[in-house]
Amino acid sequence: MLDVLRPLERAIAARTRIPSWAVVMQVGGGVALVVALIGFVWDVGWHADLGRDKNLFTIPHLMILAGLLGIGASGAAAIAMATLGEAAGGWRWRGLHIPYSAAALTAFGAGAVAGFPLDDLWHRTYGIDVTMWSPTHLLMIGGASLSPLALALGAGEARWPDESGFVRARRYLVAGAVLIGLSTFQLEFDMGVPQWQALYQPVLIAAAAGIGLVGARAWLGRGGAFFALFMFWLIRGLVALLVGPVLGHQLPHFPTYLGAAAGVELAFLLAGRVTPLALAVLAGLAAAIVGLPAEWLWTHLWSFQPWQPRLLPMIWLPLLASVAGAVLGLAAGRAWRPAPAGLPRPAVPLAAAVLVAALVAPLPRTSISASASLSAQSAGAPHGFAPDRSGVPTLLQDYWIE
Template structure:
């Protein structure tokens, strides 16, 4: 893999595309493997129960982070070697190279973030092993080492988004960034379960937080691409993941239970645990946000205000529909009207923040790549 910049003379657009695509696809593949391991592990705990540190779902989680970590390390070492040889490094491969430990290493920013997440996953994995050895079997998502593991993978996926964003002049870079945001959104629906101990009656905190993150990530996509289709593309990616995992999660748990000779629990509901946390209404809500953003562009509304208003509308709609979704999926869940309205209102307020931050984070992602010729800096 040649990381040399265009100024060094190797340098066609096709060559740069081939240079960046392979490692970027590898870290995205590792992130998806981690996501598969997570949905499988959660379903296993729900439908079967007993596990060890080395169950097959856990190995998927470890393998995903290992792939991300090794790919990131390889790019960092190649970048360091190129810098020491006096060759300019193409900033489209993972972002601009920055010095690490003085000038010991030169690391593209995206791969530095993804690699740091993978390294912290290793440390939290060791803590989780010690935790299970001390306290035994534990099936709660919000134990300290579990939260650390989830946040570590989240950091790796954020790095993956940055890697693809650095190559936004290529179609694979733009599409990969949207796909990575979809993976990040799917993963975040589990991470927010760490808030389930927070009591803020009558608001359902976890669902309000899910609405906030959903708005945040789709608005990051909008702020990054600055064209119609970014929000819908990210929402469509989540819909595909949700549909696949809706089938995969229960099947994988039962198949693995049969393989190791363990019985499935008698009271299994058959509901796919992780996919049921993902907002089913995100796609139609995304269409509403696309219309609002398009109207804002065509009518010349204030650029900074339209994403905030769109985020508030999106948060309100998602907060309400997430409550209806839970009542539809879980027959025993019967929230009163006050709880539904309070959660919707809180989600709407949080959505304003998500729209504001998402648009600006998207703008920050644009800065990872060199400006293209004739690009409007104020787009």
């Protein structure tokens, strides 16, 4: 069956110094991620402006589904190409050559696609939710958002030639995609419809900066954080213009990350000969110390939720998330090169645990006890039936709510 793809594998191998499986994974996965990103931002804008949809298969939903299927298919196609080319490295299973990065991309795609029918089941069972952060939504979003990490790992695993020109530009593009993926969890804040505590916004920004920008600097060398940031601005800006002015929805905003990128570059420049762990901690601290004030100012210039002084007592939490993210980012960036991380063995799992704790800490809601009473009375006669999202005939009736 794989022999059908052999001419394509040979054609790619003859025209590039990059293994055919890596080319297929990068091109296919990249296109799929762009489709999924546009559909995702469009879908959130749709719901923010128009409320719940009556049809599961809207255009944004179909774009999301197509993108998620494309992610998984790109990983599977990469495995097929690696098998035909008898790629070195990775796993061997029943005659298949499975690169680690292709396996990760396939798993991310499969998990994200599985979230689509589970989401419909969730709504049928528990009703319609109004947040991005429901379990099934996070399964879909997480699968797509983490896929750029697999693409970056694929660049190191395939040992892309370290040269200037188009190949280096592709590295910048993948590094920017990693930062975009890590930032998608903030989209409720970007669209002005947050359903969760305000503290989550600086925590999520700090975590994304720590992982994405430190990873880019460790992978790309001097200026890497700025190159990744430029790609982030370019792609998020184009998607914002498409969803906003072109498609007629709320213009999505996004964090600047400029202060964090400057802090990361400064830390790498001035750190000198220190251990990798010390470098990661310094970079995470610098990203937070320089980046958080810059983001605070940015929220007052171009954000739906300007940060308020009441966040200050908990500002240590984004600082902690930035440092933990920086340790993970340094380990990831060196894996993408590839090169030894040089970190103590417990550092990565400990940083992951600290980051999870930083994400859980803002979860408890602080609010006052309140009670309310609602009364409804019909505002005219019923005017027919219509099926709801589950296909159940529902009476159309207008009500006054007091």
